[in-house]
Amino acid sequence: MSEDAFLAAYDPDAYGRLALAVDVVLMGIRDGRPAVMLVRREEPPQAGLRALPGGFVGVTETLDAAAARVLREKAGLSDLHLEQLYTFGAIDRDPRMRIVSVAYLALLPEAAFTAAARNGAGLLPAVIDVPWAGEAGGPVTVRDAGEGGPLALAFDHADILALAMLRLRGKLDYSAVGFALLPERFTLRQLQEVHEAILGTSLNKPAFRRRMLDRSWLEPTGVREAGTSFRPPELYRFRRPR
Amino acid sequence: MSEDAFLAAYDPDAYGRLALAVDVVLMGIRDGRPAVMLVRREEPPQAGLRALPGGFVGVTETLDAAAARVLREKAGLSDLHLEQLYTFGAIDRDPRMRIVSVAYLALLPEAAFTAAARNGAGLLPAVIDVPWAGEAGGPVTVRDAGEGGPLALAFDHADILALAMLRLRGKLDYSAVGFALLPERFTLRQLQEVHEAILGTSLNKPAFRRRMLDRSWLEPTGVREAGTSFRPPELYRFRRPR
DNA sequence: TTGACATAGATGCGGTCTGCATCTTAGTTA
DNA sequence: TAACTAAGATGCAGACCGCATCTATGTCAA
Numbered sequence: 001m002s003e004d005a006f007l008a009a010y011d012p013d014a015y016g017r018l019a020l021a022v023d024v025v026l027m028g029i030r031d032g033r034p035a036v037m038l039v040r041r042e043e044p045p046q047a048g049l050r051a052l053p054g055g056f057v058g059v060t061e062t063l064d065a066a067a068a069r070v071l072r073e074k075a076g077l078s079d080l081h082l083e084q085l086y087t088f089g090a091i092d093r094d095p096r097m098r099i100v101s102v103a104y105l106a107l108l109p110e111a112a113f114t115a116a117a118r119n120g121a122g123l124l125p126a127v128i129d130v131p132w133a134g135e136a137g138g139p140v141t142v143r144d145a146g147e148g149g150p151l152a153l154a155f156d157h158a159d160i161l162a163l164a165m166l167r168l169r170g171k172l173d174y175s176a177v178g179f180a181l182l183p184e185r186f187t188l189r190q191l192q193e194v195h196e197a198i199l200g201t202s203l204n205k206p207a208f209r210r211r212m213l214d215r216s217w218l219e220p221t222g223v224r225e226a227g228t229s230f231r232p233p234e235l236y237r238f239r240r241p242r
Numbered sequence: 243m244s245e246d247a248f249l250a251a252y253d254p255d256a257y258g259r260l261a262l263a264v265d266v267v268l269m270g271i272r273d274g275r276p277a278v279m280l281v282r283r284e285e286p287p288q289a290g291l292r293a294l295p296g297g298f299v300g301v302t303e304t305l306d307a308a309a310a311r312v313l314r315e316k317a318g319l320s321d322l323h324l325e326q327l328y329t330f331g332a333i334d335r336d337p338r339m340r341i342v343s344v345a346y347l348a349l350l351p352e353a354a355f356t357a358a359a360r361n362g363a364g365l366l367p368a369v370i371d372v373p374w375a376g377e378a379g380g381p382v383t384v385r386d387a388g389e390g391g392p393l394a395l396a397f398d399h400a401d402i403l404a405l406a407m408l409r410l411r412g413k414l415d416y417s418a419v420g421f422a423l424l425p426e427r428f429t430l431r432q433l434q435e436v437h438e439a440i441l442g443t444s445l446n447k448p449a450f451r452r453r454m455l456d457r458s459w460l461e462p463t464g465v466r467e468a469g470t471s472f473r474p475p476e477l478y479r480f481r482r483p484r
Numbered sequence: 485t486t487g488a489c490a491t492a493g494a495t496g497c498g499g500t501c502t503g504c505a506t507c508t509t510a511g512t513t514a
Numbered sequence: 515t516a517a518c519t520a521a522g523a524t525g526c527a528g529a530c531c532g533c534a535t536c537t538a539t540g541t542c543a544a
Contacts, residue, residue: 018301020260020342059260059340063331087329087344089305098301100262102329189492204532209493211531224540230490231539431521449502451522456501466511472519473510 021101022066023054023157025085025164026075027128028113029181029197030145034128034168036161037075037116038142038151045095046154050126050142052161054101067104075120081107081180086163093156103160105167107180126151130165130200137166172198176217179238185221187233188212216241263343264308265296265399267327267406268317269370270355271423271439272387276370276410278403279317279358280384280393287337288396292368292384294403296343309346317362323349323422328405335398345402347409349422368393372407372442379408414440418459421480427463429475430454458483 026037038050053074057066063084071077085103093099108116117125126142129150140162141150153161171177172195181194192208212218219239224232268279280292295316299308305326313319327345335341350358359367368384371392382404383392395403413419414437423436434450454460461481466474 018262018299020262057260057331057342060333062333063329063342084328086326087305089299089344091302091304100299100305102331187492205492206494206533207531214530228491229541231492231541233492429521446503447521448504448523453502470520471512473512473521475521 017097019097019099020057021054021099022057022063022070022104023052023088023101023160024067024070024082024104024106025052025161026071026077026106026108026116026123027164027168027181028108028116028125029110029194030113030125030127032193032197034130034165034197035113035125035145036128036142036164037113037120037123038126038153039074039122040124041154049152049154050124050157051154052103052157053123057102063102063104067102067106071106075116075123077106077108077112077116077120080112081105081177083177085160085167088156088160090156101160103163105164107177109181109183111183128161128165133200135166135170138162140165168198173211176238176241179217182238185223185235185237187225187235188218189233191236259339261339261341262299263296263341264299264305264312264346265294265330265343265402266309266312266324266346266348267294267403268313268319268348268350268358268365269406269410269423270350270358270367271352271436272355272367272369274435274439276372276407276439277355277367277387278370278384278406279355279362279365280368280395281316281364282366283396291394291396292366292399293396294345294399295365299344305344306346309344309348313348317358317365319348319350319354319358319362322354323347323419325419327402327409330398330402332398343402345405347406349419351423351425353425370403370407375442377408377412380404382407410440415453418480418483421459424480427465427477427479429467429477430460431475433478 028035028037037053039053041047041049041051053070055066055070055073057063061069064082067082068078071080071082083105085105087100087102089100091098093101113125117123125145127145129141129143131140132138139158142153142161143150168177178191178194178198182190188209191212192203192205195208196203217238218236221235221237223235225235226232270277270279279295281295283289283291283293295312297308297312297315299305303311306324309324310320313322313324325347327347329342329344331342333340335343355367359365367387369387371383371385373382374380381400384395384403385392410419420433420436420440424432430451433454434445434447437450438445459481460478463477463479465477467477468474
């Protein structure tokens with residue numbers, strides 16, 4: 001049967017129901033550690049577990065727009081870094097019905113992330129523990145910011161989160177994605193701390209400085225950070241390459 | 243409205259119809275150039291244009307399984323490298339109805355690619371011209387293997403193909419994806435030619451040799467290539483790292 | 485006023501990796 | 515047996531990175 005014949009006779013019920021959703025991994029840095037914003041599921045299935053904020057994709061809505069809408073509705077956020085990650089299509093990933101979900105990664109600077117935890121109704125920040133080094137990949141665990149035990153995630157959301165961490169690590173030093181985790185003006189030390197938090201390692205200061213300054217991404221503002229009790233560092237701004 | 247309330251009252255028609263499909267970028271190397279397998283659209287819309295082989299996702303079928311089925315049905319292929327690329331969800335990407343498509347990348351060694359062009363009914367190999375260097379990204383064009391003019395692609399399939407080339411270039415030298423374009427046993431020269439075809443550049447032979455041999459991916463078979471009129475090169479086998 | 489203090493930011497050095505030119509090796513063929 | 519061709523190795527210079535260390539510049543307390 002060709003696609004066109006299929007479409008001419010298309011009846012969703014004849015093939016069963018398939019829904020399309022987006023799930024958003026909203027990440028930030030919290031006390032030098034990667035963190036993610038979760039919601040608590042109130043109804044079965046998996047009531048009480050944490051989940052990624054998500055929602056269904058409208059028929060007159062692009063995938064990007066659906067992810068942006070989820071962020072707006074559930075976190076009151078707009079104009080933040082947002083990129084598609086991967087599409088999860090296991091048949092039983094949701095026990096209620098067949099739901100294919102397009103996962104998105106959203107990034108917030110530390111201050112905005114903390115603010116969203118206060119303002120966003122029901123948004124619960126959780127620290128991400130990454131037990132693997134480099135880009136080995138594998139499961140990650142989440143726990144409450146208040147130093148509790150590990151939290152259980154609903155559905156396949158642990159897989160989605162693990163992939164988000166892996167992708168973020170992979171993209172960090174060949175793309176400009178790290179700047180989405182910083183305010184508009186920042187010091188080189190802050191940039192390094194973001195990289196260290198995501199990579200889960202400590203980095204060499206002079207080497208990091210050179211590497212970053214040799215790229216054409218950083219523009220000195222001429223302004224120095226105020227309020228320090230020591231030599232105030234230069235504030236830089238991210239400049240889009242080319 | 244919560245997701246659960248949404249689901250309790252879920253009626254596909256109430257929200258309009260949304261179909262989920264997969265489109266497969268089946269790539270190989272042909273005469274030292276990257277090539278892709280296309281089908282000719284016979285019915286409107288966009289009859290006569292070339293398109294990527296694709297199909298709808300069944301309700302009891304994972305995304306990977308749908309992509310594998312498309313390859314089996316349209317190209318008679320199985321057991322080949324297959325990975326998810328990106329999900330395309332523009333609202334009007336298909337004029338008939340809202341179709342969200344999960345794009346896949348499939349890779350074949352040169353001999354299998356050529357064989358598929360003969361065996362696969364209606365599969366037309368086309369050479370890919372990449373007008374940008376490195377990982378700059380941007381549109382690509384396709385033309386008939388028989389040195390014709392550029393071919394027009396249906397829907398947003400040119401975007402999908404462009405993304406496939408960008409991803410392939412990006413993954414080529416930090417992942418083992420290049421070996422999917424080679425037979426089980428191959429020479430270092432063949433490996434280099436694959437890399438050169440994908441990257442669109444010429445590479446330095448001693449540097450390439452050292453880089454590849456220093457990774458723990460290559461295992462010498464002890465066998466040398468037969469049928470050469472010069473010093474026969476060692477045949478290597480890809481060994482999964484770790 | 486001045487010196488301790490803390491961090492920013494720079495510098496020098498050695499090891500590693502890469503590009504490049506060149507050399508050697510091992511087959512076939514005339 | 516010598517020419518020929520491509521495989522495969524080697525030597526070297528420049529770029530990049532990790533690391534230790536040094537200098538610079540602000541605050542703050544005596």
